[in-house]
Structure formats: structure tokens, C-alpha cells
Amino acid sequence: MWKSWKFWTVWIALGGLISLFAFGFTTDPKKVPSPLIGHEAPNFQLINLWNGESVELSTLRGKPVVLNFWASWCVECQQEAHILEAFHKRYGETVPPQVHVLGVAIQDKSEQAQAFARQFHKTYFLGLDNTNGDIALEYGIYGVPETFFIDPQGKIRFKQIGGVSAELMQEQVDEMLSQG
Amino acid sequence: MSDLGTIALMIALAACLYGTVVPHLGVRTNNWNLIRSAQNASIISFFLIAIASGVLIHALVVSDFSIFYVWRNSSVDMPMFFKVTAFWGGLEGSLLFWILVQSFFAMVVAFRYQYSNREIIPYVIATLNGILCFLLVLLLGWSNPLDLQATIPAEGRGLNPLLQHIAMVVHPPALYLGFIGFSVPFAFAIAGMIRGKLDNEWVLTTRRWTLVSWYFLSMGLILGGQWAYEELGWGGFWAWDPVENAAFMPWLTGTAFLHSVMIQEKRNMLKIWNVVLIIITYGLTIIGTFLTRSGVVNSVHSFTQSEIGPAFLVFLAVVLVVGFALLFRRIQMLESEHKMEAVLCRENAFLVQNVIFVGMAFTVLLGTTFPLLAEAIRGTKLSIQAPFFNTIMAPMGYVLFFLMGIGTVLAWRKSSKESLRRNFQNPMITATVGTIILAVVIPFHLEAFTIFWIAIFVTVTILIEVGKAAHVKGKQLQASPLVGLIHVFQRNQRRYGGLVIHLGVVLMFLGFAGTFFSEERDLTLEREEMVPLNAYYLKFTGVEQFQVRNATHRAAIIEVYDQDKQLLEVMKPAKSFYPTQPQPLTEIALRREFLKDLYLIFSSESGADSELVTIKTYVNPLVGWAWMALPVFTLGIGICLTYRPRSLTSRQEVLRQQYIAAEG
Numbered sequence: 001m002w003k004s005w006k007f008w009t010v011w012i013a014l015g016g017l018i019s020l021f022a023f024g025f026t027t028d029p030k031k032v033p034s035p036l037i038g039h040e041a042p043n044f045q046l047i048n049l050w051n052g053e054s055v056e057l058s059t060l061r062g063k064p065v066v067l068n069f070w071a072s073w074c075v076e077c078q079q080e081a082h083i084l085e086a087f088h089k090r091y092g093e094t095v096p097p098q099v100h101v102l103g104v105a106i107q108d109k110s111e112q113a114q115a116f117a118r119q120f121h122k123t124y125f126l127g128l129d130n131t132n133g134d135i136a137l138e139y140g141i142y143g144v145p146e147t148f149f150i151d152p153q154g155k156i157r158f159k160q161i162g163g164v165s166a167e168l169m170q171e172q173v174d175e176m177l178s179q180g
Numbered sequence: 181m182s183d184l185g186t187i188a189l190m191i192a193l194a195a196c197l198y199g200t201v202v203p204h205l206g207v208r209t210n211n212w213n214l215i216r217s218a219q220n221a222s223i224i225s226f227f228l229i230a231i232a233s234g235v236l237i238h239a240l241v242v243s244d245f246s247i248f249y250v251w252r253n254s255s256v257d258m259p260m261f262f263k264v265t266a267f268w269g270g271l272e273g274s275l276l277f278w279i280l281v282q283s284f285f286a287m288v289v290a291f292r293y294q295y296s297n298r299e300i301i302p303y304v305i306a307t308l309n310g311i312l313c314f315l316l317v318l319l320l321g322w323s324n325p326l327d328l329q330a331t332i333p334a335e336g337r338g339l340n341p342l343l344q345h346i347a348m349v350v351h352p353p354a355l356y357l358g359f360i361g362f363s364v365p366f367a368f369a370i371a372g373m374i375r376g377k378l379d380n381e382w383v384l385t386t387r388r389w390t391l392v393s394w395y396f397l398s399m400g401l402i403l404g405g406q407w408a409y410e411e412l413g414w415g416g417f418w419a420w421d422p423v424e425n426a427a428f429m430p431w432l433t434g435t436a437f438l439h440s441v442m443i444q445e446k447r448n449m450l451k452i453w454n455v456v457l458i459i460i461t462y463g464l465t466i467i468g469t470f471l472t473r474s475g476v477v478n479s480v481h482s483f484t485q486s487e488i489g490p491a492f493l494v495f496l497a498v499v500l501v502v503g504f505a506l507l508f509r510r511i512q513m514l515e516s517e518h519k520m521e522a523v524l525c526r527e528n529a530f531l532v533q534n535v536i537f538v539g540m541a542f543t544v545l546l547g548t549t550f551p552l553l554a555e556a557i558r559g560t561k562l563s564i565q566a567p568f569f570n571t572i573m574a575p576m577g578y579v580l581f582f583l584m585g586i587g588t589v590l591a592w593r594k595s596s597k598e599s600l601r602r603n604f605q606n607p608m609i610t611a612t613v614g615t616i617i618l619a620v621v622i623p624f625h626l627e628a629f630t631i632f633w634i635a636i637f638v639t640v641t642i643l644i645e646v647g648k649a650a651h652v653k654g655k656q657l658q659a660s661p662l663v664g665l666i667h668v669f670q671r672n673q674r675r676y677g678g679l680v681i682h683l684g685v686v687l688m689f690l691g692f693a694g695t696f697f698s699e700e701r702d703l704t705l706e707r708e709e710m711v712p713l714n715a716y717y718l719k720f721t722g723v724e725q726f727q728v729r730n731a732t733h734r735a736a737i738i739e740v741y742d743q744d745k746q747l748l749e750v751m752k753p754a755k756s757f758y759p760t761q762p763q764p765l766t767e768i769a770l771r772r773e774f775l776k777d778l779y780l781i782f783s784s785e786s787g788a789d790s791e792l793v794t795i796k797t798y799v800n801p802l803v804g805w806a807w808m809a810l811p812v813f814t815l816g817i818g819i820c821l822t823y824r825p826r827s828l829t830s831r832q833e834v835l836r837q838q839y840i841a842a843e844g
Contacts (some may be wrong), residue, residue: 010508013748014504017549018496018500020553021493021496021549021552022490022493022553023552024476024477024490024552025474025476027476027555058627061604155602
């Protein structure tokens with residue numbers, strides 16, 4: 001039996017299959033590298049959730065931008081809310097700001113987005129994507145939260161799928177600030 | 181209350197552990213009382229698991245949101261029916277449902293076969309209890325649906341509205357019944373190998389279990405397709421998503437098993453192959469569950485990523501390693517006693533068909549796990565889409581479909597060329613003529629016409645076969661062919677039940693063929709304007725808002741007219757808004773006709789008073805025929821189930837009498 005090729009084929013196939021599945025635990029199939037990385041961030045205009053003022057992404061060149069896509073109905077967005085706000089307090093409220101933080105609510109309603117912002121004491125620039133979801137489409141968003149780190153030259157450096165951590169934000173921003 | 185359920189599950193785990201270990205001791209010490217106590221343990225565990233299930237259902241009914249699972253999968257506004265069926269709507273609850281059914285099967289098997297399969301039943305009980313132990317450890321350790329949460333919310337999150345559909349209520353339990361059912365032949369095969377009793381009895385005894393499991397798996401797949409068609413709103417019913425594939429793989433190998441056991445029964449051949457098939461089939465049911473719940477492959481409708489993946493992988497490894505280790509240990513006992521006698525015989529047709537089924541299962545497995553393989557080896561992310569599967573699976577499917585017709589008329593052992601010519605001539609001529617006529621009526625499409633040709637060929641083969649048998653029998657009985665037909669079905673239930681199922685498969689293939697003629701169009705309709713579409717005229721009359729159960733629907737009212745501008749139906753494709761869901765969902769409108777479906781999706785509306793709407797339309801020919809396969813399968817399986825091998829029935833009765841007499 002030990003010399004039979006069938007014997008060894010079966011065990012090698014089984015071993016391979018189980019190892020392959022075990023490998024599956026080390027990766028997340030939902031994390032697909034964005035083709036936008038290294039490319040210029042698509043420009044857009046965002047209207048402020050509170051006062052109707054607008055900002056255009058291209059006008060923020062020269063400083064890194066943290067672009068966060070979120071929604072009031074998203075549980076993970078609640079979990080990362082205070083991290084983003086704390087980050088903004090540290091880097092966005094300096095004069096002049098070291099980093100701009102923008103939040104784009106997608107598939108959301110204005111009142112609900114405002115309620116969410118109030119609940120988590122958000123002070124950075126928040127706006128609503130238009131009804132067609134153009135900004136989300138441009139950035140290839142397929143879930144919330146997703147966060148893009150855009151360098152001072154306007155190029156996307158990193159994309160985080162799922163909630164951000166304070167460490168991750170620190171690391172990305174340190175890198176962008178040191179470069180430029 | 182929730183504690184009561186959890187404690188019941190813990191005691192059930194103890195009972196199952198007892199049921200796993202004690203039968204071995206009983207056999208070693210030749211103490212039947214020990215084995216009997218293991219049987220009793222399976223009753224106890226079933227009732228304890230039923231209590232835990234009762235606790236969960238009660239919590240769902242009364243919306244007890246102190247239980248996390250209830251909060252996550254149910255809400256106060258949900259109709260009662262969906263509250264109850266939320267029992268299997270989420271990950272944890274479906275696992276408990278699985279355990280409930282598994283323990284019920286274990287209990288039935290422990291008693292049903294106590295006399296007839298006395299040599300191996302202790303190990304069958306041990307195997308089924310072993311499976312239960314694993315599932316209970318999994319449930320109690322990682323995903324207990326009775327776990328409480330610290331704060332009690334006033335309202336639950338609600339069952340995903342997409343799942344609030346009747347097909348989705350029946351689809352998961354049907355799949356589970358199929359998956360779990362295959363554990364019974366698997367347990368018999370394992371027990372036979374442990375004990376070294378590898379004659380044909382395990383195959384004969386578990387025949388009905390295999391049939392019923394196959395039926396439920398088929399039902400699960402068909403209803404899943406129907407649900408996707410009616411609820412997801414993309415006009416199709418099968419997308420080769422990993423989760424669909426997960427259920428399809430055991431169906432393929434299970435179907436192969438269903439056929440190849442007949443060769444073992446009739447000709448004492450393919451014994452090793454059958455053991456391999458049942459190990460693979462059961463293994464694939466575990467792989468299916470693993471893929472759905474572990475989050476290792478990307479799928480649109482997998483459960484949220486959970487912690488039970490690694491534990492499931494360990495279980496899968498145990499099932500496959502134990503199964504194949506036992507097989508290699510007993511491989512000499514399983515060598516065939518007969519060889520094929522001729523090339524043209526039914527055994528060979530079955531064999532080729534078996535190889536194709538397994539080849540298809542392998543293709544699906546490869547396609548499903550390939551993204552993982554690519555990432556492991558090259559570190560690249562990729563996804564395998566429908567074209568890969570269609571390119572490989574479709575030709576194999578057509579060959580299988582054709583073999584279905586061939587197998588019907590080939591004889592066991594040997595068929596003469598003359599009889600083949602006689603049997604195939606008429607069906608082939610009819611199929612060719614029929615296809616040519618169709619080509620005049622409808623536009624030519626190679627794949628669709630291949631299916632049409634085979635469908636006519638298979639149907640005619642079956643009808644001639646049944647007709648001939650009925651005619652001969654009628655003559656023998658000096659009665660009408662109808663009486664002959666009834667007699668034929670009564671005397672050889674398995675064969676004719678099987679042929680009925682094959683007719684169901686024909687319907688299914690015709691349903692697939694219809695998709696090649698599907699027409700998709702986006703229409704922008706102005707109010708009160710008549711727009712032609714296929715054989716209809718559509719008129720949009722306005723937008724309406726109304727309540728359907730717990731959802732608010734906003735619908736475009738579309739009047740459908742025929743060519744003579746006679747009103748046929750008012751259709752209401754809509755968007756639905758559920759109180760607990762932020763996103764509106766698509767509610768398609770469907771008009772079913774015998775030959776085609778008109779399928780409407782409400783895309784958007786514009787204008788201050790909604791003067792304009794955009795509707796996505798599909799005209800899908802023959803799709804409804806694929807669903808019709810299910811009642812035909814039901815009839816066929818019903819006929820097959822009435823068959824019991826005579827040798828088995830008489831042997832089991834003798835054994836039963838002997839044991840009862842011996843026990844006084």
C-alpha cells in the first residue's frame with residue numbers, strides 16, 4: 001500500500017486542500033488592492049453637511065488628505081468615529097492644518113448623517129455624496145467604511161477597507177509628511 | 181430561559197460523548213446493554229437539543245432581545261412566520277437547527293436498524309454521535325445562539341429583508357436536510373470499514389437516505405435559484421457564486437453515488453469507488469458549510485466572517501483523514517468480484533457518467549478555490565467568474581444529458597449493436613426532425629439547439645421505453661396499456677421513478693436553454709404612453725406607494741397589453757423600504773406564462789410628479805420550466821422510495837425475528 005501511487009496521491013491532495021483552506025485564514029478575500037493607488041485622486045466637490053459651503057479636493061493640494069467614506073447606518077463607522085475625530089483634533093485643527101480630513105457619507109440621508117455627526121461630536125468637514133453616488137463610484141467604493149490617504153501631490157498612497165486604527169493613521173500620515 | 185437552553189445543550193453534549201465512546205466498549209465486551217444505553221443516549225440528546233431549540237424559537241416569537249441572536253436576526257415589526265423561521269436565518273441559529281436535525285436522524289437510525297444491521301450499528305451510532313459532539317462543541321464554544329448581551333435594546337436589527345421570501349424560508353432547511361442526510365450513508369460506510377463488513381448491505385440499507393438527501397439537496401438548489409431570480413433582481417438564477425458552488429459540489433458527487441451504488445447492487449462492482457464517493461460527498465457538504473461560514477472565499481452571500489472556520493477545518497480534516505485511512509486499511513476487502521463484460525453496457529454508461537460528475541465537482545472546487553490558490557502561490561488577487569465555469573461545465577453537462585438517454589436503453593452486462601440501433605433510431609430521427617422544425621420557428625443558437633436535440637432525444641427514449649413496457653405488460657394481463665403502465669410502475673419502482681426524475685432533468689435543461697434567448701432592455705416610459713416590448717405593449721400609468729407586510733413599497737404601475745392591445749395584467753415593479761434597513765430593495769414584478777416570463781425592475785423615476793420612469797425589462801423564455809423540475813423530482817422520488825430490495829427486506833425480517841426470539 002505504501003508504494004501505491006493512489007495512496008500518496010490521495011494524501012497529498014488532502015494535505016494540499018486542507019493547507020490551502022488553512023492559508024485562507026491568513027488573508028481576507030474582501031481586501032482587494034485598489035487600482036487607484038499611485039494614481040491621482042479623482043477630483044470632486046463636496047458640500048458641507050451643515051452650512052452648504054463647498055470644498056474641492058484639488059484645492060487641498062500641498063497637504064495630505066485623509067478621505068473617509070462612511071454612512072450613518074454603518075456599525076463599523078461608529079467604531080472608527082472617535083479615532084478619526086481625535087486624529088482631526090491633532091492634525092487638522094493646527095494653524096495651518098497639517099492634514100485635511102474629509103468625510104463623505106454615501107447612501108445616506110442628510111438628517112441621519114447630521115444626527116450621527118452630532119452623536120460622535122464630529123468637527124471635521126463632512127459632506128454627502130450626491131444621489132447618483134458619483135464620488136463613491138469614482139473611488140470604487142463597495143462598502144463602508146473605506147479610507148483613502150492622499151499625499152500632498154494629490155496621489156492616492158493607501159486605501160484602508162474597513163475601520164481605521166489610530167496606529168494605522170499615524171503610520172500613513174507620518175510617511176506622507178516625511179515625504180513632503 | 182436562555183440558560184435552560186444552554187444547559188440542555190451541555191447535557192446533550194455529554195450524552196453524545198457517551199454515545200460516541202460506549203458503543204465501542206459494548207462491542208469489545210460483547211455487552212449489548214451498553215449499546216442499548218447508547219441508543220437511549222441518542223433519544224435523550226435529541227430531546228435536550230429540541231428543548232434548546234424551543235427556547236430559541238420562543239425567544240424569537242416574543243422578541244426577547246436580551247439574546248444577541250434574536251436582536252440580530254429579528255425585529256418586533258417582522259411577521260410571525262419570519263420570526264419563527266429566523267431560527268435558521270442566521271449563522272448560530274442555523275447551526276442549532278443543523279444539530280437538531282442531525283440528532284433526530286441519529287436517533288432514528290439507532291432504532292430503525294438495531295436488528296437488521298446489528299454487526300455495524302454500534303459504530304454507526306458512534307459515528308453519528310461523534311459528528312454531533314463536534315457540532316455541539318462548535319456551537320457551545322464559538323457560536324451559541326442563546327448567548328445573552330449586556331444591554332437589552334428596544335428593537336432588533338431584523339432579518340435581512342432579502343431573506344424574507346418563502347423560497348428563502350424553505351431553501352436553507354432543504355439544503356441542510358440534504359447535507360445532514362448524507363451523514364447517514366457516510367456513517368454506515370465508516371462503520372462497515374471499522375467492522376470489516378463490506379458487503380452490499382450498507383448500500384442497500386442507506387438507499388432511501390441517499391435518495392431523500394439527494395432530493396432535498398436538489399430542492400435546496402432549485403429554490404435557491406428561484407429565490408435569486410425573484411429576489412435579487414438581476415434577471416438570472418445562477419451565478420457560480422462560491423456559496424452556490426458549495427451546495428452544488430455535493431449534489432454532483434451525490435448524484436454520481438446514487439447511480440454507482442446501483443452497479444454495486446446489481447453487479448457487485450465499484451465497491452471502492454462507492455466508498456470514495458460517499459466520503460467525498462460528505463466531505464464536500466462540510467467544505468460547503470466551511471466555505472459559507474469561514475469567510476476564506478469571497479462571496480456575495482456568505483455569512484459574516486466568524487470564528488468557527490478553523491474548527492470546521494479541523495472537522496473536515498478528521499472526516500477525510502479517518503475516511504480515507506479506513507478505506508486504505510480495508511481496500512483489499514473492497515476489490516471487485518466482477519469485471520465489465522462488454523463496452524456497450526449500462527455499467528459503462530454509468531461509469532462514464534460517474535467520471536463526468538466527479539470531473540464537474542472537481543472543476544467547481546478548483547474554480548471556487550482558485551483565487552485562494554493564486555494568492556497562496558503568486559500573491560495575486562483574482563476572481564473566477566461565470567465564463568470559466570460555463571466554458572468547462574456546459575460541455576460536460578451536455579454529455580451527461582446525452583448519456584441519460586443512452587443509459588435508459590442500454591442493458592446491464594451487454595447490449596447488442598442491433599438492439600442499440602433499434603432503440604436509438606426513432607429517438608434520434610425525432611430529435612433531428614424536431615430540432616429542424618424549431619430552427620424554422622426560432623433563431624438558431626448552437627448551444628440551445630444542442631440542448632433541444634438532446635432533450636427531445638432523451639424524452640422520446642424514455643417515453644418509448646415506458647410505452648413499450650406498458651404495452652407488453654398490458655398484453656400479458658390482457659388489459660389496457662394504462663393498466664399495464666400502472667403495473668410497470670408498481671413492479672419496478674426504482675427504474676421508472678428514476679426515469680420520471682430524468683424527465684425533470686430535461687425540464688431543467690430546457691430552462692437553461694431558455695436563458696440563451698433572454699432579452700434585456702432598459703425602457704424609459706412616459707405616463708400613459710404605449711411602448712412595444714417583445715410580444716407586449718407596456719403602459720406606465722403612475723407611481724403608487726403602499727404597505728406590504730412590514731415594508732413600504734413604492735411601485736411603478738405598468739399595464740401590460742397583448743398585440744391586440746387587450747389588457748393582460750397590471751404589474752407593479754417596486755422599491756421596498758424596510759424600517760430597519762437603510763437601503764431600498766428591488767421588488768421585481770413577474771408575469772409567468774407557459775413559454776416565457778416577463779420580468780420588470782423599477783430602476784428610477786423622474787419629474788416632479790413622477791412623469792417618467794425607467795424600467796429594466798427582461799423577457800426570459802422557458803425559465804419557469806426549470807422550477808417545474810421540482811414537482812417532477814418529487815413524484816419520481818416518491819415512486820423510487822416505495823422500492824425496497826427484496827433480498828434486503830427478507831434478510832432483515834429474518835434477522836429481526838431471530839434477535840427478538842433470542843432476547844425472549
